[in-house]
Amino acid sequence: MAKLIVLQGLPASWKSSKAKIIFNSFEENKIIRLNRDLLREMMHFGEYSKLNEREVMNSEKVLAQYYLQFWFSVIIDDTNLKEKNLTLWKDVAEICNVPIEIIKLDTSLEECIKRDKNREKSVWEEVIRWMIEHNLDVDSHYFNYLSINLI
Numbered sequence: 001m002a003k004l005i006v007l008q009g010l011p012a013s014w015k016s017s018k019a020k021i022i023f024n025s026f027e028e029n030k031i032i033r034l035n036r037d038l039l040r041e042m043m044h045f046g047e048y049s050k051l052n053e054r055e056v057m058n059s060e061k062v063l064a065q066y067y068l069q070f071w072f073s074v075i076i077d078d079t080n081l082k083e084k085n086l087t088l089w090k091d092v093a094e095i096c097n098v099p100i101e102i103i104k105l106d107t108s109l110e111e112c113i114k115r116d117k118n119r120e121k122s123v124w125e126e127v128i129r130w131m132i133e134h135n136l137d138v139d140s141h142y143f144n145y146l147s148i149n150l151i
Helices: 015-025 036-044 050-069 083-096 109-117 125-134 140-145
Strands: 004-008 031-034 073-076 100-104
Touching: 004 015, 004 083, 015 031, 015 073, 031 050, 036 050, 050 073, 050 083, 083 100, 109 125
Parallel strands: 004 073, 004 100, 031 073
Antiparallel strands: none
């Protein structure tokens, strides 16, 4: 049976690594991974803007619905820190009549920053800290860091 798997976590929390483990654990080839960063790269050469992001998000949603309709499981490995993103995916699961599994990766801020510095496409420490300050729906595990001032 198809299901929607949504990973949630900061950049460099190893969401994509977890997605690959889940992907490889499926016995059948009836699973698809979707990721906004990869779609943005494909559609807009990685260029971020509000208009581009709306197109990327809509494309990801349409692709997820398409594959769920044909009984493929779908893994979404974006940050998904905002409640509106989780609501969108819950709505997709309901529309497609499939179960949803949300997996929160509680990797520490320090570890995410350390990992991000070693990535080819770093999102930068300031961005990760900003995400924590502006996403109050993140697990309370992260609330200790809300007093950090950004540059």
